[in-house]
Structure formats: structure tokens, C-alpha cells
Amino acid sequence: MSRRKRYTADYVYANGAFQKDYALVEENGVIVDVGPADRVSAAFPDAERLDWEGKAIVPGTVNAHNHSFQSLLRGIAADKPFLEWREQSLYRYTPLLDEEAIYAGALLAFGEMIRYGVTTVSDFFYVHNGGTAYDEAVIQAAKDVGIRLVFARTMYDWSGAPAAYRETVAEAVERTRSLAVKYQGDSMVAVHPAPHSPHAASPEMIKAGHRLAMELDTPFHIHVAEEMFEVEETLRDYGLRPIHYLDSLGVLDERMIAIHLVWLEDSEVGLIGRRGGSLAYCPSSNMFLADGVTRIPDLMRAGVKVSLGTDGGCSNNRISVFEEMRMCALLQKVTRLDGTCLTAKDVFRMGTASGAEVLRLPIGSIEAGKAADFAALDIQDLSLAPKRELFANMVYAMQPGAIAHVVVGGRHVFRHGCLLTVTEQEISSRVDRLFDKWGDV
Numbered sequence: 328m329s330r331r332k333r334y335t336a337d338y339v340y341a342n343g344a345f346q347k348d349y350a351l352v353e354e355n356g357v358i359v360d361v362g363p364a365d366r367v368s369a370a371f372p373d374a375e376r377l378d379w380e381g382k383a384i385v386p387g388t389v390n391a392h393n394h395s396f397q398s399l400l401r402g403i404a405a406d407k408p409f410l411e412w413r414e415q416s417l418y419r420y421t422p423l424l425d426e427e428a429i430y431a432g433a434l435l436a437f438g439e440m441i442r443y444g445v446t447t448v449s450d451f452f453y454v455h456n457g458g459t460a461y462d463e464a465v466i467q468a469a470k471d472v473g474i475r476l477v478f479a480r481t482m483y484d485w486s487g488a489p490a491a492y493r494e495t496v497a498e499a500v501e502r503t504r505s506l507a508v509k510y511q512g513d514s515m516v517a518v519h520p521a522p523h524s525p526h527a528a529s530p531e532m533i534k535a536g537h538r539l540a541m542e543l544d545t546p547f548h549i550h551v552a553e554e555m556f557e558v559e560e561t562l563r564d565y566g567l568r569p570i571h572y573l574d575s576l577g578v579l580d581e582r583m584i585a586i587h588l589v590w591l592e593d594s595e596v597g598l599i600g601r602r603g604g605s606l607a608y609c610p611s612s613n614m615f616l617a618d619g620v621t622r623i624p625d626l627m628r629a630g631v632k633v634s635l636g637t638d639g640g641c642s643n644n645r646i647s648v649f650e651e652m653r654m655c656a657l658l659q660k661v662t663r664l665d666g667t668c669l670t671a672k673d674v675f676r677m678g679t680a681s682g683a684e685v686l687r688l689p690i691g692s693i694e695a696g697k698a699a700d701f702a703a704l705d706i707q708d709l710s711l712a713p714k715r716e717l718f719a720n721m722v723y724a725m726q727p728g729a730i731a732h733v734v735v736g737g738r739h740v741f742r743h744g745c746l747l748t749v750t751e752q753e754i755s756s757r758v759d760r761l762f763d764k765w766g767d768v
């Protein structure tokens with residue numbers, strides 16, 4: 328039995344523009360056709376019909392960098408310098424995190440993201456606690472909420488970090504590999520290696536993460552040059568700036584998804600471009616932690632693919648990719664004193680199709696063959712008015728309340744303010760129970 332569904336809406340964002348009176352057809356989680364509603368309806372007369380009047384269907388957004396458990400720690404250690412923030416939120420709470428807490432934190436993060444139109448998240452997860460049970464709790468939460476997950480399994484061996492983060496190179500490789508193999512063939516989960524950063528992963532760990540990415544044929548994720556102290560550390564320890572250091576290890580190539588890239592010199596910008604590396608840019612987090620401003624237009628000119636990430640809930644603190652599109656454009660414009668240096672189209676692409684390219688997933692646009700991951704915006708919402716400028720208003724003005732539906736892999740997961748999978752009430756009571764249990768930390 329065919330379970331095709333045909334969605335019609337006032338507008339569908341396809342081929343780079345809002346198309347009026349369009350329809351799309353979904354089957355087995357994949358878009359099989361998109362085009363003028365009349366033609367598509369005639370081609371698929373038996374499809375179940377969903378008429379989304381007053382709506383505009385847009386691709387689901389791609390969150391290229393998050394740490395789901397950090398949503399539990401939101402608001403804790405706000406307004407502190409980075410190292411104090413890290414100590415008072417992450418390191419202080421890490422010993423309390425059990426499997427239930429990791430699961431609840433991931434439900435909170437992923438459930439909230441769905442409400443904001445995020446349909447894929449890359450979760451850079453490092454609280455392994457000596458195995459993969461916590462990893463599996465995150466993956467289970469993604470499945471329960473119904474979000475598409477890239478599980479960026481962190482490889483971390485810096486002795487200054489909490490014990491729950493640390494593994495030997497052999498343990499990290501073996502556990503990451505076994506998880507990746509287990510989820511091969513699962514269209515909703517991909518596992519990528521993620522050596523944490525030049526300051527929290529040894530050269531051996533970074534090289535092992537890169538080798539494993541080649542073996543699995545995936546990208547790998549790594550934090551690079553978020554804070555100035557990280558540049559000082561690679562200069563002190565290896566005599567090289569971070570990008571030159573990574574290049575000296577032989578890992579700077581088209582598999583690298585570098586996160587942040589705030590403190591780069593010209594030679595590093597050019598080198599990443601030449602090597603085909605990409606960026607997961609987290610503007611709100613960089614602002615909240617006072618990291619600095621990444622040189623986005625320069626990186627784009629150098630050929631670096633740019634995606635957007637929210638980073639963890641306790642440094643963003645909103646975890647919406649539409650929010651990051653707006654923040655990215657505003658921050659770059661004011662820093663460069665140039666209102667033309669990035670456009671609404673540029674940042675929308677970063678949060679959708681470019682995120683898909685960086686993560687190497689068939690998502691990020693509404694076209695035949697791509698996953699059926701999309702959101703429907705209520706075009707009567709006042710934050711989108713006037714409708715004549717729908718695109719610019721979606722990027723610069725839209726509030727989350729305008730998001731009326733979210734579909735991921737053909738599954739309807741959000742409708743008119745309510746998650747259809749795990750309820751908001753269940754998520755918030757799980758979080759409340761944890762804080763009751765923890766008492767005063």
C-alpha cells in the first residue's frame with residue numbers, strides 16, 4: 328500500500344524562491360515530487376491530501392553544532408568569562424549527570440529545536456562516562472522526539488577535564504566505530520568522529536579521529552580557535568597557529584568541520600579554503616561567551632563552506648537556527664560596518680542547504696530525492712508581514728510562533744504549538760525532577 332502524502336500550501340520554497348500554489352509529495356520519508364499544485368495533484372491522484380492553507384512550506388533548518396546536555400545547564404553561570412563559565416556550569420554539574428539526565432537534557436534540547444523548525448541537529452557529545460550507554464541515551468531521545476541526528480561522538484583525552492569526558496585513543500576509536508557501524512543504514516542517525524579540539528585532544532587523538540572518518544567515509548568535527556587562549560596554546564606547545572598545527576597533523580582536508588574559527592590569520596583563512604574544509608558557525612554563542620567575531624565573508628571568499636550551529640543551550644541560549652541566521656547577518660554587518668557583506672539569502676543557505684552539504688546528508692532543500700524534512704510557516708503571523716517581503720521577513724523578523732508545522736522524514740512531529748511525539752509537559756517535568764533530586768549543588 329502506498330502511503331504517499333501530498334502537501335499543498337500557498338507557497339513552497341523551492342529552486343531558491345517562494346513558489347506560489349505549489350505542492351510536494353512525500354513517500355517513505357522522501358520527497359518524490361514538487362511543483363505547481365495542479366500538475367502534482369494530477370500526477371498523484373491517490374495521495375493522501377493535506378491542504379495547508381495560509382502556510383508557506385520551507386526546508387527544515389540544519390543545526391550543525393550543539394551539545395544537547397547543556398540545555399539542562401541553561402542560565403547557570405551566565406555573564407561569566409569563558410573559563411569560569413565552563414567551570415561553574417559544565418564541570419560542576421558533570422558528576423551529577425546520569426543516563427536519565429543525559430536523556431532528559433537531549434529531549435529538552437531536541438524538543439525545543441523542533442518547535443523552532445530545526446529538523447536536523449549535529450550533537451557534539453562528550454559525556455561518555457566510560458562507554459556508549461550515555462551516547463545511546465542521546466540517540467534514543469532524538470528518535471523519541473523525531474529529529475534527525477548527526478551524533479558527533481567526541482574523542483577527548485585532556486587530563487584537565489572531568490573523568491566522564493576522557494577516553495584513551497584506543498577506547499575512543501573502538502567505541503565510536505562500534506556506534507557508527509551499529510547505525511549504518513539508519514536514515515535518521517549518522518555517527519561521525521569528533522576529536523574535541525587542539526586543546527582537549529592530543530595529536531594522536533586528532534589523527535585517530537581523522538583516520539576513523541576516512542575509514543567510515545564521514546566528515547569529522549573539531550572545535551578550533553574559539554578563544555584566544557587556544558591560539559596561544561598551540562603556539563606555545565607546537566610553535567604553530569591552530570590551522571597550521573592541524574595541517575601539520577595531516578588532518579586539514581574536505582572532511583573537516585571546524586567549529587567556531589574565531590581567531591584566524593589571513594594565512595589560515597586561505598589554507599582552510601584550499602584544503603576544502605568547512606565551518607559550523609555559532610554566532611550567538613560566540614557573542615554570549617565574548618569569544619570574538621569569525622571572519623565569515625573572508626572565509627566564504629576563500630571557498631570555505633559555512634553552516635550554522637547554535638552551540639549548547641547554556642551558551643546560546645536560544646537554540647533556533649532561524650535565530651542564528653539573523654544573528655550571523657547582524658553581527659557581520661556591524662563588525663564590518665557593511666550592510667551588504669551578507670544577505671538574507673546567504674544566511675538562509677547557511678542554515679539549510681549549506682548545512683546539508685557540510686554534514687553530507689540529503690536534506691536542506693525541497694526537491695525530489697531529498698528527505699521530507701520541512702516546516703510550514705503561518706503567513707498570517709504578524710512577524711511575517713508584509714507578505715510581499717516574505718523571504719527577508721522570515722530571516723530577519725520571524726518569531727518562533729509563526730512556525731505551525733514541522734515534518735521530519737515524513738513524520739509530523741509538531742503542530743500548532745505542540746510537539747506530537749514527546750509532550751512539552753513530559754519534558755519539563757523530567758527536567759524539574761532532576762533539579763529536585765540535585766538540590767543545591
Ligand SMILES: [Zn+2]
Pocket residue numbers: 392393394451550586638639
Ligand atoms: Zn561546541
